[in-house]
């Protein structure tokens with residue numbers, strides 16, 4: 001499927017992707033997490049680009065962040081300081097965890113990009129007060145963008161961006177659904193690349209390519225090999241090899257609770273409400289990140305229902321070393337799964353580099369246990 | 371039994387303080403027998419409404435500090451790891467989570483809470499930690515959500531936190547079935563303001579040369595402004611302490627004999643090595659005269675209206691030291707360097723506390739650029755001693771002190 005190649009390329013050749021986007025006249029605004037106000041950035045005539053760590057060794061970031069900081073935060077800072085993100089015109093930092101909070105400060109203090117904004121989201125998402133607050137910080141972000149760019153963002157602009165992003169979410173959800181129901185039709189590493197590429201490439205291109213891909217899937221024969229079905233849970237999983245290992249062991253990732261996975265594209269923005277209200281509502285409705293609070297059992301309930309919905313045989317936790325919010329939730333999530341007799345295993349990832357051999361063996365053992 | 375001879379360098383109020391803390395913990399531990407409710411609250415949380423409603427506030431972080439000082443951190447942290455918690459998590463949280471289950475620690479665990487009050491002005495760790503305890507104890511949790519003020523206290527943040535002051539009171543009234551008495555609230559608010567003002571005055575005494583007390587003493591005397599903020603007890607005690615410190619100043623009594631070098635400490639104390647560290651620095655005639663940690667309990671005084679505590683509380687609790695941008699934290703460090711007239715800065719890079727530690731390296735650079743004083747960074751953990759290497763840190767302190775002496779022109 002040639003469309004999928006385009007998504008791999010978009011992420012693998014970041015500078016080229018950025019250069020192409022700039023040719024469309026859009027300024028590029030980077031963001032580090034799935035709570036970014038992408039529609040707002042897009043409606044401002046800019047391009048929202050998700051930042052990942054390129055995984056190059058840490059050199060300059062050593063002077064800013066200690067070794068006990070997660071590799072995602074350190075890696076993004078390294079990419080920035082090393083000039084690998086020089087194509088950026090700015091960044092927006094949504095508030096999530098403590099490490100990201102300090103990255104925002106360090107980035108702003110050492111920053112070289114023209115535009116900078118924090119989106120200081122609430123931590124609790126389940127009160128009327130926080131609903132009003134989310135809306136007010138979105139309005140503030142909109143005003144910041146307008147001032148910086150000397151433009152005004154109309155409701156029509158926002159509605160158009162919301163519609164585009166909803167189309168993307170719908171296509172991705174459709175493709176993911178096929179992927180999940182018929183393991184083998186799309187490889188896990190390809191599905192991950194579709195999501196990652198979409199976060200990076202021009203969104204009009206992404207929407208068109210995803211639409212073509214979705215249409216072409218309908219004509220493909222359905223593979224019928226029985227596999228062990230696995231749900232991935234954790235912060236980010238930017239490790240395509242992991243999907244390969246699962247597949248090589250006779251398994252398939254059929255669903256995820258990841259910040260660069262379903263958490264990002266599940267849940268549409270309502271198109272029949274005032275745009276800022278609708279955007280604020282999605283913040284409260286989507287699957288939450290553990291740095292946010294929407295109840296004491298929200299994340300466990302979500303994970304269990306994900307397992308049920310995808311008829312998964314087990315859960316694989318991928319934990320980034322030094323990631324506090326996920327590490328705090330893990331014992332409870334595991335306990336909930338144990339109580340429901342759902343098997344799980346945890347893999348700790350440091351620096352994106354895996355000890356491939358050992359890693360594959362553990363995955364193999366886990367899949368065979370299911 | 372004859373009294374031990376009194377060491378003139380020891381601060382006498384310490385004994386009274388120990389008694390007050392014992393009384394406080396005994397009262398908290400017998401709360402259930404006395405039909406009083408207990409709230410667990412984060413160290414930087416808005417405690418005054420609890421005091422005004424006769425709820426006993428209990429501080430898991432203060433408990434964590436006790437666990438660390440009693441050198442019981444290693445066991446409890448390891449226990450938490452057996453429960454599935456990563457060794458990279460905050461050791462206050464780890465030891466408290468384990469303690470709730472095994473009832474260990476120096477006082478056999480904290481009294482069971484009737485409610486949990488989590489204010490995230492210090493970190494995101496407390497959110498996860500209190501969620502865990504709310505599930506464990508099956509009690510209501512109130513989150514006082516104070517958005518971080520990266521570059522200022524925006525009108526959006528102000529409005530949001532203000533609505534939560536009302537939500538908080540409503541929560542307390544619901545859990546206790548009682549109404550908040552506004553007069554009592556005002557009274558407690560004034561006492562809290564007064565206590566914080568006095569605490570500031572205590573800390574200010576160390577600007578005197580030689581310093582009548584050190585940051586190690588401040589780490590100890592801090593417990594009262596944390597746990598008994600908003601009470602007459604705290605106010606009375608700090609008045610007494612100030613009196614004693616002023617006496618020491620006029621009598622020329624210093625805590626470090628022959629104090630020659632003055633240092634500023636950044637981040638939480640290393641609870642399991644207080645004496646060890648104090649001795650290391652004293653051996654060099656160096657006194658850690660101040661720190662960024664204990665001043666967090668009076669740093670927001672400027673935002674409090676003592677006659678309208680409840681309304682000003684929102685701002686005061688949101689704009690505390692850890693809840694601001696790193697650049698602003700650097701400014702506060704610079705001010706302290708000037709005010710206490712120090713020769714060097716010692717930064718504790720604390721594996722437990724990411725919001726306090728990330729950004730330290732930028733603060734270090736700013737301090738070096740703006741003041742030229744030497745800066746030492748030591749990596750440790752406040753409660754978990756397992757990563758602490760005495761020999762390595764001793765060597766580093768010695769090398770650092772050589773530079774301090776050299777810069778001060780006395781080597």
Ligand code: SF4
Nearest residue numbers: 070097099235323324
């Ligand atoms: S949530 Fe975890 S993985 Fe994400 S930035 Fe924070 S610490 Fe890193």
Ligand code: SF4
Nearest residue numbers: 460492493495722723
């Ligand atoms: S030590 Fe740091 S991370 Fe731990 S509770 Fe205190 S502020 Fe939070």
